[in-house]
Amino acid sequence: xxxxxxxxxxxxxxxxxxxxxxxxxxxxxxxxxxxxxxxxxxxxxxxxxxxxxxxxxxxxxxxxxxxxxxxxxxxxxxxxxxxxxxxxxxxxxxxxxxxxxxxxxxxxxxxxxxxxxxxxxxxxxxxxxxxxxxxxxxxxxxxxxxxxxxxxxxxxxxxxxxxxxxxxxxxxxxxxxxxxxxxxxxxxxxxxxxxxxxxxxxxxxxxxxxxxxxxxxxxxxxxxxxxxxxxxxxxxxxxxxxxxxxxxxxxxxxxxxxxxxxxxxxxxxxxxxxxxxxxxxxxxxxxxxxxxxxxxxxxxxxxxxxxxxxxxxxxxxxxxxxxxxxxxxxxxxxx
Amino acid sequence: xxxxxxxxxxxxxxxxxxxxxxxxxxxxxxxxxxxxxxxxxxxxxxxxxxxxxxxxxxxxxxxxxxxxxxxxxxxxxxxxxxxxxxxxxxxxxxxxxxxxxxxxxxxxxxxxxxxxxxxxxxxxxxxxxxxxxxxxxxxxxxxxxxxxxxxxxxxxxxxxxxxxxxxxxxxxxxxxxxxxxxxxxxxxxxxxxxxxxxxxxxxxxxxxxxxxxxxxxxxxxxxxxxxxxxxxxxxxxxxxxxxxxxxxxxxxxxxxxxxxxxxxxxxxxxxxxxxxxxxxxxxxxxxxxxxxxxxxxxxxxxxxxxxxxxxxxxxxxxxxxxxxxxxxxxxxxxxxx
Numbered sequence: 001x002x003x004x005x006x007x008x009x010x011x012x013x014x015x016x017x018x019x020x021x022x023x024x025x026x027x028x029x030x031x032x033x034x035x036x037x038x039x040x041x042x043x044x045x046x047x048x049x050x051x052x053x054x055x056x057x058x059x060x061x062x063x064x065x066x067x068x069x070x071x072x073x074x075x076x077x078x079x080x081x082x083x084x085x086x087x088x089x090x091x092x093x094x095x096x097x098x099x100x101x102x103x104x105x106x107x108x109x110x111x112x113x114x115x116x117x118x119x120x121x122x123x124x125x126x127x128x129x130x131x132x133x134x135x136x137x138x139x140x141x142x143x144x145x146x147x148x149x150x151x152x153x154x155x156x157x158x159x160x161x162x163x164x165x166x167x168x169x170x171x172x173x174x175x176x177x178x179x180x181x182x183x184x185x186x187x188x189x190x191x192x193x194x195x196x197x198x199x200x201x202x203x204x205x206x207x208x209x210x211x212x213x214x215x216x217x218x219x220x221x222x223x224x225x226x227x228x229x230x231x232x233x234x235x236x237x238x239x240x241x242x243x244x245x246x247x248x249x250x251x252x253x254x255x256x257x258x259x260x261x262x263x264x265x266x267x268x269x270x271x272x273x274x275x276x277x278x279x280x281x282x283x284x285x286x287x288x289x290x291x292x293x294x295x296x297x298x299x300x301x302x303x304x305x306x307x308x309x310x311x312x313x314x315x316x317x318x319x320x321x322x323x324x325x326x327x328x329x330x331x332x333x334x335x
Numbered sequence: 336x337x338x339x340x341x342x343x344x345x346x347x348x349x350x351x352x353x354x355x356x357x358x359x360x361x362x363x364x365x366x367x368x369x370x371x372x373x374x375x376x377x378x379x380x381x382x383x384x385x386x387x388x389x390x391x392x393x394x395x396x397x398x399x400x401x402x403x404x405x406x407x408x409x410x411x412x413x414x415x416x417x418x419x420x421x422x423x424x425x426x427x428x429x430x431x432x433x434x435x436x437x438x439x440x441x442x443x444x445x446x447x448x449x450x451x452x453x454x455x456x457x458x459x460x461x462x463x464x465x466x467x468x469x470x471x472x473x474x475x476x477x478x479x480x481x482x483x484x485x486x487x488x489x490x491x492x493x494x495x496x497x498x499x500x501x502x503x504x505x506x507x508x509x510x511x512x513x514x515x516x517x518x519x520x521x522x523x524x525x526x527x528x529x530x531x532x533x534x535x536x537x538x539x540x541x542x543x544x545x546x547x548x549x550x551x552x553x554x555x556x557x558x559x560x561x562x563x564x565x566x567x568x569x570x571x572x573x574x575x576x577x578x579x580x581x582x583x584x585x586x587x588x589x590x591x592x593x594x595x596x597x598x599x600x601x602x603x604x605x606x607x608x609x610x611x612x613x614x615x616x617x618x619x620x621x622x623x624x625x626x627x628x629x630x631x632x633x634x635x636x637x638x639x640x641x642x643x644x645x646x647x648x649x650x651x652x653x654x655x656x657x658x659x660x661x662x663x664x665x666x667x668x669x670x671x672x
Contacts, residue, residue, distance in 0.1 A: 055570070059592070174383075308564050
């Protein structure tokens with residue numbers, strides 16, 4: 001399983017195979033009665049307004065698959081960056097409270113009966129606001145380890161926003177608004193239409209850019225701040241840049257998909273087991289695996305039953321055992 | 336005092352002509368504590384929205400307040416006395432928003448809750464009664480049982496004649512199926528939330544208006560409550576009609592390429608129901624739905640040509656809510672314009 005010794009390109013090519021398989025399966029399966037062969041034929045034939053098969057594949061499955069790729073890749077990249085930055089493999093992209101902030105934004109929008117676009121916009125803004133609060137608080141505390149302060153402030157602010165969500169839930173109309181809020185918090189891609197991606201994709205791309213450009217320097221954050229500074233890295237600025245870009249990415253992803261847990265925690269970890277901790281290899285591997293993983297989970301979410309299974313539940317159900325299996329395998333093979 | 340859960344029928348019912356029918360029917364009222372004689376029930380606390388609507392239609396002067404914040408638009412359509420009632424909060428176990436102390440301070444003669452009753456609700460009611468000593472009545476039943484709920488609760492609240500009158504209306508409304516029973520029932524998708532992708536599954540309390548309107552809920556799936564579904568699943572179900580109470584969704588479905596492609600929308604069978612002052616189809620799942628059942632049945636079975644729905648709604652408002660809004664007020668409702 002360990003791909004040590006080969007070139008990065010080859011490793012990524014090997015990783016691409018299951019991702020490609022997940023993509024094909026995502027096009028082939030779904031609740032609409034269409035055989036996998038018919039679905040793939042409709043995909044090959046191109047978009048058309050005439051046949052139902054083309055509508056299903058091009059208008060319904062394609063946007064969801066793109067959204068799955070985008071959200072999975074985004075959460076995994078943010079997770080990989082944070083795990084390096086916080087020097088802790090148990091960190092997930094919402095460590096600084098972005099999910100709780102986005103959740104409160106969405107819950108408020110639903111509570112006030114706003115439109116879909118406003119729900120997304122407020123979720124995005126709420127995510128940014130929560131992290132801004134964390135960074136502001138952490139900036140006021142100077143005597144402690146800055147990474148530790150960030151984590152603690154993130155936990156506290158996250159709890160505060162989560163309490164806000166609970167308050168909105170208690171106040172919400174139990175027969176109308178409460179289910180909508182609950183479903184949003186469980187996460188899912190079923191409401192995604194192609195227009196949503198047009199907004200989220202550029203934001204995610206903008207957030208990914210600094211990570212790509214700084215991929216070499218990010219490795220140095222695993223050293224202590226003094227050592228990194230001795231090597232000529234402006235630790236504060238680098239950390240700030242990473243927080244901004246990871247927050248942008250995560251908030252955009254969450255505003256599209258709701259809260260999809262576990263992806264940003266487990267995928268970078270799995271990627272690290274496969275290609276090692278070096279960020280210039282870890283980032284593309286995380287993007288690839290994360291996208292593929294979420295597409296596969298979403299295929300299950302929409303095909304397993306007539307109703308939509310919440311994505312956040314599936315990522316945990318599928319991700320945790322897969323992760324344990326991977327952990328056991330690589331452990332035995334001598335990592 | 337031992338737990339006493341008994342039919343209220345015991346006390347004053349024996350003189351009533353319909354006692355015989357009731358004795359064979361399953362229990363509708365679960366009572367904890369001893370409710371006062373019906374002529375001394377003056378202050379009623381409604382534990383949840385369906386119970387508040389039930390109490391409001393039967394005995395508006397006895398309702399202490401609304402368990403949820405009623406919007407200004409909803410209040411405007413109600414009788415002046417009902418408009419002024421305060422928002423008190425609900426009783427729902429851990430989901431309660433009204434502290435028991437405040438409940439005691441309100442000094443209600445009776446607590447009424449309505450909806451499907453299970454062990455959780457029964458034990459919650461029992462606990463509230465034990466803690467406060469206020470008699471607690473759970474009105475069990477679904478939309479199809481509306482007539483019985485109205486009769487029995489009317490009796491309990493000392494307004495038996497009014498209960499009987501409303502129950503007759505309910506019976507007529509719920510006989511919408513009638514001679515249509517043999518015909519093919521149209522498949523209906525009930526769209527909730529602004530994106531229309533939240534729906535009550537067949538058998539859910541939130542989708543009962545569909546069966547009552549002599550149609551079939553296309554949403555079949557595991558569980559019996561609300562679910563999220565995908566656009567692809569809606570396409571696969573291919574409903575004959577789509578109904579909703581959400582103006583946002585109605586607007587979306589009329590301009591979005593996917594929804595417009597569905598046969599139901601293409602053939603003009605996308606229907607928007609009013610949601611004020613209480614939902615016509617759902618929200619809350621109470622006797623307010625009796626209005627929507629008639630409307631939905633005639634929409635689905637193409638009978639609407641003769642009916643003026645604004646007049647129809649006015650009559651319903653006058654009979655049930657004790658106040659007839661003007662035609663202009665009703666015509667401002669999304670779905671009635």
